[in-house]
Amino acid sequence: MSISPLIIVLLALCAAGYWFGSKKALAINTNRTSRVFSSRPHQYGMYVVAWGAVPSVVLLVLWFVLSITPVGASATFTELVERILFPVVILLAAVGGVFFSFKKIDADLRVRKTLEGVVYGVLILASTLSIFTTIGIVFSLLFETLQFFEKVPLSEFFLGLEWSPQTALRADQVGSSGAFGAIPLFAGTMLITLIAMIVAVPLGLMSAIYMTEYASSRFRATVKPILEILAGIPTVVYGFFAALTVGVFFRDVGTSLGLSVVSESALAAGVVMGMMIIPFISSLSDDIIMAVPQSLRDGSYGLGATRSETVVKVIIPAALPGIVGAILLAVSRAIGETMIVVMAAGFAANLTANPLEAVTTVTVQIVGLLVGDQEFDSAKTLAAFALALVLFAITLVLNVIALVVVRKYREKYD
Amino acid sequence: MTDISSSNKAVKDWASAETVSNLKKRHRSEKRFRILGIGAIFTALTLLAILIVSIVGKGATAFLQTTVTLDVTFKEQVIDPKGTRDEATMRAASYGGLVRDALRAEFPDVKGRRDLRVLFGFVSKGAPLQLRDMVLENPDLIGQTIPVTLVASDDIDMFNKGYIPRDVPEGDRRVKDKEITWYDQLAEKGHVETRFNVDFFTSGDSREPEIAGIWGAIVGSMYTLFVTFIISFPIGVMSAIYLEEFAPKNKLTDLIEVNINNLAAVPSIVFGLLGLALFLNVAHLPRSAPLVGGLTLALMTLPTIIIAARASIRSIPDSIRDAALGLGASRQQMVFHHVLPLSMPGIMTGTIIGLSQALGETAPLLMIGMVAFIVDIPGAVTDPATVLPVQIFLWADSPERAFVEKTSGAIIVLLGFLVFMNALAVVLRKKFERRW
Numbered sequence: 001m002s003i004s005p006l007i008i009v010l011l012a013l014c015a016a017g018y019w020f021g022s023k024k025a026l027a028i029n030t031n032r033t034s035r036v037f038s039s040r041p042h043q044y045g046m047y048v049v050a051w052g053a054v055p056s057v058v059l060l061v062l063w064f065v066l067s068i069t070p071v072g073a074s075a076t077f078t079e080l081v082e083r084i085l086f087p088v089v090i091l092l093a094a095v096g097g098v099f100f101s102f103k104k105i106d107a108d109l110r111v112r113k114t115l116e117g118v119v120y121g122v123l124i125l126a127s128t129l130s131i132f133t134t135i136g137i138v139f140s141l142l143f144e145t146l147q148f149f150e151k152v153p154l155s156e157f158f159l160g161l162e163w164s165p166q167t168a169l170r171a172d173q174v175g176s177s178g179a180f181g182a183i184p185l186f187a188g189t190m191l192i193t194l195i196a197m198i199v200a201v202p203l204g205l206m207s208a209i210y211m212t213e214y215a216s217s218r219f220r221a222t223v224k225p226i227l228e229i230l231a232g233i234p235t236v237v238y239g240f241f242a243a244l245t246v247g248v249f250f251r252d253v254g255t256s257l258g259l260s261v262v263s264e265s266a267l268a269a270g271v272v273m274g275m276m277i278i279p280f281i282s283s284l285s286d287d288i289i290m291a292v293p294q295s296l297r298d299g300s301y302g303l304g305a306t307r308s309e310t311v312v313k314v315i316i317p318a319a320l321p322g323i324v325g326a327i328l329l330a331v332s333r334a335i336g337e338t339m340i341v342v343m344a345a346g347f348a349a350n351l352t353a354n355p356l357e358a359v360t361t362v363t364v365q366i367v368g369l370l371v372g373d374q375e376f377d378s379a380k381t382l383a384a385f386a387l388a389l390v391l392f393a394i395t396l397v398l399n400v401i402a403l404v405v406v407r408k409y410r411e412k413y414d
Numbered sequence: 415m416t417d418i419s420s421s422n423k424a425v426k427d428w429a430s431a432e433t434v435s436n437l438k439k440r441h442r443s444e445k446r447f448r449i450l451g452i453g454a455i456f457t458a459l460t461l462l463a464i465l466i467v468s469i470v471g472k473g474a475t476a477f478l479q480t481t482v483t484l485d486v487t488f489k490e491q492v493i494d495p496k497g498t499r500d501e502a503t504m505r506a507a508s509y510g511g512l513v514r515d516a517l518r519a520e521f522p523d524v525k526g527r528r529d530l531r532v533l534f535g536f537v538s539k540g541a542p543l544q545l546r547d548m549v550l551e552n553p554d555l556i557g558q559t560i561p562v563t564l565v566a567s568d569d570i571d572m573f574n575k576g577y578i579p580r581d582v583p584e585g586d587r588r589v590k591d592k593e594i595t596w597y598d599q600l601a602e603k604g605h606v607e608t609r610f611n612v613d614f615f616t617s618g619d620s621r622e623p624e625i626a627g628i629w630g631a632i633v634g635s636m637y638t639l640f641v642t643f644i645i646s647f648p649i650g651v652m653s654a655i656y657l658e659e660f661a662p663k664n665k666l667t668d669l670i671e672v673n674i675n676n677l678a679a680v681p682s683i684v685f686g687l688l689g690l691a692l693f694l695n696v697a698h699l700p701r702s703a704p705l706v707g708g709l710t711l712a713l714m715t716l717p718t719i720i721i722a723a724r725a726s727i728r729s730i731p732d733s734i735r736d737a738a739l740g741l742g743a744s745r746q747q748m749v750f751h752h753v754l755p756l757s758m759p760g761i762m763t764g765t766i767i768g769l770s771q772a773l774g775e776t777a778p779l780l781m782i783g784m785v786a787f788i789v790d791i792p793g794a795v796t797d798p799a800t801v802l803p804v805q806i807f808l809w810a811d812s813p814e815r816a817f818v819e820k821t822s823g824a825i826i827v828l829l830g831f832l833v834f835m836n837a838l839a840v841v842l843r844k845k846f847e848r849r850w
Contacts, residue, residue: 064697116746123660126652130673130720133713137684140691203454210451223455230462232832234774236803237469237825240810244818245468275461282458306440308447329679336681338777339803343810363683363777370690371780388687392680399679 003060006087010056010094014049017098021048024105039112047111050118051101056094059086141392144385151379152180157386159183163349163360165369165380180383182390184349188266188359192341193334195270195355196277201327203274204281209311211282212289224283231279239343242272247344250356259356262346267355269344273337277330284329288322288406289315293413318413325406332398336391338363362387469822469829476823479611479624480566480574482537482600484516487559488549499553509542509549513564521596532593538565540625563607568623568816570597574608577815588815614823618789619805623816626809628824630791634704634784634799635773641708641795642715642772647765649712650719651754654761657720658727659749678717685714686781694782701783702798710782711772718771722764726757731850759846763839770835774828776803802828 022045039047063086149157160181207227211220247268254261261267292315300310316323346358347368369384427433490497493507514534518524524533541564548562549555572578573589574597584591600606618630653670661667689710693699699706730753738748779785784804792799800808802824809821 112744116744119746120660123652123656126649127656127661127670129649130653130670130677130716133677133688133716134673136692137680137688140688141684144691203458206451206454207458210448210455214448214451223459226462227455227458230458232770232774232836233465234776234803234828234832236774236776236806236810237465237829240806240821240825241465241468243810244472245464275458275465278458278461306444308444309440311447332679333681336683338681338683339807342777342780343807363681366683366687367777367780370687371785385687385691388684392684395679395681396676399676403675 006090009091010053013094013098014052017048017052017102018042018045021045021102021105024102028105028107039110039115043111043115044105044109046115047109048098048101048105050115051097052094053097054118055097056090059090059093063090137392141385141389144382145389148379148382148386151382156180157182161351163365165365165383178379180379182362182387184351185360185362185365185387187351187353188345188349189335189361189363191266191353191355191359192270192273192345192361193331195267196274196334197327197331199271199274200277200281200330204278204330205285205323207278208282208285208289209315211286213307213311213315224286227282228279230276231283233276235276235337235339236343238272238276239339239341242268242340242344246272254356261356262358264344264346264358265356266345266359269341270355272344273334273340276337276340277334280333281326281330284326285319285323288319288326288409291322291410291413292318319409321405321409321412325402325409328398328402328405332395332402335398336363336395338367342367362391366391469825471822472818473822473824473826475575475577476614476819476826477611478575478608479613480571481563481607481609482566482570483561483563483605483607484513484520484537485559486512486516486545486562486564487519488512488545488555488557489515490557493549493556499556501550504549504553505546507546507549509545512545513537513541516562520600524596529592532590533596535567536570536593536596538567538624539622540565540620565613565624566606568814569593571624572816572819573597574606575819577819614820618791619787619800619808620789621787623812623814623820626817626820628802628805628827630788631800631802631805631824632827634788634792635801637704637792637795637799638707638711638779638801639769639773641705642711643765643769645709645712646715646719646768650716650765650768651723651761653716653720654723654727655749655754658724659753660745674717674720678721681777682714682775683777683781685710686778688713689778689782700796700798702786702788702800703796704792704799704801705795706782707779707784707799707801708795710778711775714775714778715768715772718768719761719765722767723757723761726760726764727753729760729850730756756848759842763843766835766839766842770832770839773801773835774803774832776807779804780807802831 022041025039025041025044066081066086157180160179161183162179162181163184164179211224215223243264247263247265250265250268250271251261251263296314296318297310300314305313341361341364345364346360347364348358349360349365350357352359366384366387369380369387489512492511493509494500494503496503514530517533517536518530521533524530544564545562566574569578569588570593573594578587578589580594589597597606613625614627616629617625617627620626653674657667657670661670689706693706693709694701699709734752734756735748738752739745743751779801784800785808786798786800787808788798788800790797806821806824806828809817809824
């Protein structure tokens with residue numbers, strides 16, 4: 001029995017339960033004596049629904065979990081359990097729940113408390129989903145990564161200078177496991193991130209300073225939303241722009257200057273990524289500069305400082321922790337950015353600091369290793385999970401540091 | 415007193431040449447700083463303008479299509495030799511032959527295998543299908559000779575739109591001199607037309623750029639967003655309600671809050687790997703399906719929705735809550751009957767912004783196999799599908815010149831959707847914004 005008819009039957013059952021439950025409660029209501037009703041009729045209906053739905057949903061989840069966990073039992077037995085036992089049990093539970101709760105309806109039954117308990121439970125469950133997501137991320141990455149490190153030693157991954165994850169066709173071949181030294185990837189990621197920051201930090205910071213300290217409110221109201229368009233453009237669009245316009249432009253400029261620039265240069269990817277991050281930095285530092293108390297500005301102006309002197313000598317030092325936090329968040333974004341580099345940076349691992357050459361990044365390699373069909377437990381696919389775990393850890397650490405820094409800064413002026 | 419008099423002596427002469435020049439210097443540096451600020455904003459805006467102009471410049475012609483009108487003879491012995499008008503027979507017939515005959519009739523002096531092959535490449539590979547559909551729709555056409563407007567091949571299309579200049583040496587040109595003469599002959603008769611490209615909006619992906627369309631990707635995007643919304647909206651709102659209205663201050667709620675903030679900053683590709691490991695390898699859901707894409711994006715969008723919903727709920731003044739509680743409502747009645755409806759506009763705004771992020775997201779979908787080449791329009795959330803950003807990525811990788819135009823066209827459509835969604839969010843905010 002497949003799952004959708006079952007769900008439709010359950011929904012119909014619950015709807016019927018709600019309808020008749022409310023009706024029954026209303027019927028008591030009309031010929032009640034002096035007794036005061038504790039709950040409203042539709043709450044009785046919901047009570048019936050809760051009794052019908054909660055046990056069956058719990059069973060459904062159990063069914064699902066059981067059907068995806070491998071058990072040692074024989075195939076026919078598992079089939080029997082999965083195909084017949086569970087649907088029948090679920091239906092019985094739902095019918096039983098609806099029936100008995102319906103029977104129980106009477107003026108003395110205090111349903112509101114029960115009902116609110118159920119709702120409360122559902123709310124808690126919903127809010128813990130974020131924790132489960134994090135746990136899910138950590139575990140799904142960790143298991144594969146551990147398998148990867150059974151095949152490739154830790155030292156090779158973190159210290160090796162060569163990355164060529166092509167595995168040989170036969171397992172018994174000599175040197176079949178390829179080379180999994182991730183240093184070139186980290187170096188490439190860092191190079192592109194650095195270029196992006198060189199573009200984004202001055203532009204973003206200066207725009208934020210101008211917006212907060214100089215611009216009229218009308219200028220601000222028109223320009224700020226336009227700048228924020230940059231943040232709303234999908235990264236795949238930036239990737240296309242970097243690959244087809246900026247990359248080619250830099251190559252042509254390089255050729256006319258007598259430099260050899262490859263069209264998949266780190267420079268093109270970095271500059272476009274920086275362009276994407278400008279609004280991120282500018283709106284974060286905007287908030288932070290705004291939060292610097294006016295008294296500090298007034299004090300500086302009172303001593304005769306010009307606006308720029310106030311900005312450089314008073315506001316920036318006062319806002320520095322916050323700005324550093326914003327830059328850290330931007331760095332973590334640049335490190336995790338995927339589409340721009342997939343489309344505009346190269347796939348070949350090149351250990352170089354020359355921004356005019358092609359480099360590859362962690363995210364590019366994850367995409368390269370996992371797109372397409374391959375068996376799931378080869379070192380090649382597992383390497384992607386190891387890279388992703390490193391990526392996750394780095395961005396997590398950066399975020400935590402940034403959040404702590406920003407929080408400390410807020411406390412200072414609150 | 416002594417202090418003042420001593421400091422009076424130390425006061426500089428404000429009119430001295432030294433002070434004046436110093437002041438001038440300071441004012442100059444002030445000006446420089448100001449120009450730097452304006453320059454930064456101006457540079458950012460210029461970059462944005464270059465991006466938009468380059469995309470629109472490349473993509474505007476994607477909405478146009480070059481067609482060639484040829485006299486096609488629907489020969490009965492080719493389409494339906496037995497005269498049964500059986501649908502299966504008519505479907506299986508070789509319509510390519512009809513197109514080739516029509517081209518040969520148009521240019522009777524073209525001889526030789528090579529030239530003929532070039533000539534047959536004049537119209538799209540989709541032309542036979544077009545003829546088939548015409549015949550299936552109206553079997554009376556069989557036996558007649560009528561002018562039919564066929565889609566030109568991508569090279570001719572590019573040539574017609576002026577992307578392939580005539581003055582380039584023949585060797586460097588994808589359209590050869592012979593084709594240009596044929597093109598000119600047809601154009602002279604008025605048989606070459608440029609019309610609005612309906613196929614671009616109604617057909618699925620194709621290997622042939624001239625008949626490739628984005629409808630399949632749009633439908634896939636809609637299914638994916640639908641799944642994302644169904645999952646992330648209720649769960650996001652429920653978590654926000656719990657955290658703002660019910661949660662006691664303890665370790666667990668602290669943990670949840672820190673978690674949500676961190677999840678919002680996790681790189682999207684990591685969510686893709688989570689989806690791959692959890693939904694495909696553990697739960698064995700269908701690969702490339704909007705269901706899986708939607709679930710993955712839902713996990714990614716959840717923090718955005720929770721954060722927006724919490725801000726919206728927090729902005730409802732306590733007087734509303736106190737009034738409801740004072741009239742005997744339970745805490746949950748207070749929340750669900752008063753606070754939640756009042757905060758709904760803000761929540762919806764946040765949700766739309768979250769969904770528009772999900773609409774533009776590509777990287778996690780690559781991980782769960784939504785990059786497959788899919789021609790059919792998906793009919794359900796479990797059908798293999800692709801989405802608009804992934805379609806853009808796929809086309810951007812294609813070597814044909816004509817796909818550059820299609821890619822930019824698809825980007826324009828995607829940006830159009832995003833502008834629409836964000837405008838909707840702004841309108842919602844403006845219309846329902848309430849100052850308490």
